Amino acid sequence: MRLQLIGLGEADLAAVRAAAPRIRPKLPAIVEAFYDRLLAVPELRRIIETHRGVDALKRTLHRHLEEMLAGVIDDAYLARRQAIAQAHVRIGLPSPWYLASFQVLLSEIQAALAGDPVREAAEADRATLAFAKLFNLEMQLVIERYDRDRETLQEATLREKRAIAKRLNELSEHLLALAEETSASLQALKEEGANLLAVGEETAALGTLVAGHARGGVEALEAHGRHLQAAAVAFGDLADRANELMSISERIDGVVQLIRGVAEQTNLLALNAAIEAARAGEAGRGFSVVAGEIKKLADQTKAQLASVTELIETTKAHIAAMQSLTEATESRIADGDASLRSVADDLKDLADRADRQSARTTELEATLRRFEAMLEDIAQASGGVAAEAERLNETARQLTGA
Known part of the structure; x- marks a missing residue:
């Protein structure tokens, strides 16, 4: 349905295959010019250097353009484009920068085709228009991927908000109960x-x-x-x-x-005196009286x-x-x-x-x-x-x- 809407048919794919021999040798220069312009933007440089090295990205882009030059659109081609879109969503590349990068690639391819002789100008125009349709297809895939992831993100955000609201409600009830207990x-x-x-x-x-x-x-x-x-x-x-x-x-x-x-000596002397007075007889009477008094x-x-x-x-x-x-x-x-x-x-x-x-x-x-x-x-x-x-x-x- 989308291929019919943008008018991308077998003739366009044939024009791409016809232009491939002229563009394939210039792919390294196209890739270099593309990343030179992207790395000049600080935000894009930060995203590129944070998630993958520039050389790996250049190899991926070269392979991506080779697949485009093959001029074959099948389920595998669409699946690879969706995977690339999802990878860019995952690393957080803003959709405006992603869509602008398609214009950068288209400009580089258009410049590569512009060097052809005048007689081949009509073929170059058909090839440029075919590449524009291919890039338009890829932009649709990118927008679809971004819309799908945005819806998923919105649903996840809504669930997260509800979970946060529930936790906040539980926390507020716990805090209220704790405040009441603390107050008591x-x-x-x-x-x-x-x-x-x-x-x-x-x-x-x-x-x-x-x-x-x-x-x-x-x-x-x-x-x-x-x-x-x-x-x-x-x-x-x-x-x-x-x-x-x-x-x-x-x-x-x-x-x-x-x-x-x-006194004892005196008494003894008185006794001796009395004895002597007695011996003296009448002559010692007076002395005897004195001796008696002394003894007394x-x-x-x-x-x-x-x-x-x-x-x-x-x-x-x-x-x-x-x-x-x-x-x-x-x-x-x-x-x-x-x-x-x-x-x-x-x-x-x-x-x-x-x-x-x-x-x-x-x-x-x-x-x-x-x-x-x-x-x-x-x-x-x-x-x-x-x-x-x-x-x-x-x-x-x-x-x-x-």
Whole structure:
């Protein structure tokens, strides 16, 4: 049908076969001139250099023109032309450039035929017209291939648009659900953050209170320790006095022992004097009286010394007991002072820890406030996500409508 429409018949094919001997030797020059003109166009040069080398394309075009010069149109010829058209569609060659290339070839062939003698001008014109019909046929095949691929592309594009719209719709629904879940989670996090902030404030206040009480306890213990130290000093003085009293008692005891010795010697002398007075008879009577008085005085002295000795021993026992009690008290005061120092150190450590805890709690409060601000930013971003999801949904509907 298309051959009849453009008037391409056997006479035209015969004219092509008749012109073939004159054109075939010029095919290399025609091919070179054709690609020189194509490569002068930057877009065409990019397409050619991207997909195939120029030499391979030149060989393909030479073979293509040889088949045309054979002047035979059959199913195999048409199939090869459709395959070439499909290859050009596949590499993305725009149809205007492809159709223009036929005019370039026709011009080169027409120039090759123009050098014939005048008497053969009519044959050249018939051959030129026949080549024009052949190129017209190939242009029809190209346009058909481009139309068919364009329809296929349109269908594929429509399917892709529908698939994209479906994915966009699913994505928008997922984003909306995610935004709602995020909003609920953020609200729960904000509430938990508020609770943690309240707990942190209470903890900080409690830490400050504990630190204050601990420092007060330290001060009280230090004061009590000072009192204990003063008492220890006093007991130390008392021990020194007791030691002095013991020393004095021992010296007094020595004096008493000395007096006792003198009294015993005096008593012995009085006894000897009485014996001698007795021997003297009446002459020693007066001396006997004196000796008796001396003995009586010695006996009284010994009796008093016994009483004094008893008092000294009692005093020494009391002093020893006081020394023992003083030593025990000093030991207990030392132990109590050590215990107080240990408790004071513990309280100081507790106060320091309370201060550090209070500082960390303050830092935690600041972190929670920053976290709260971040949650607010995330909530706003979540709202933006929901809005974007709505716009995606609208875009999906527009794609589906398109």
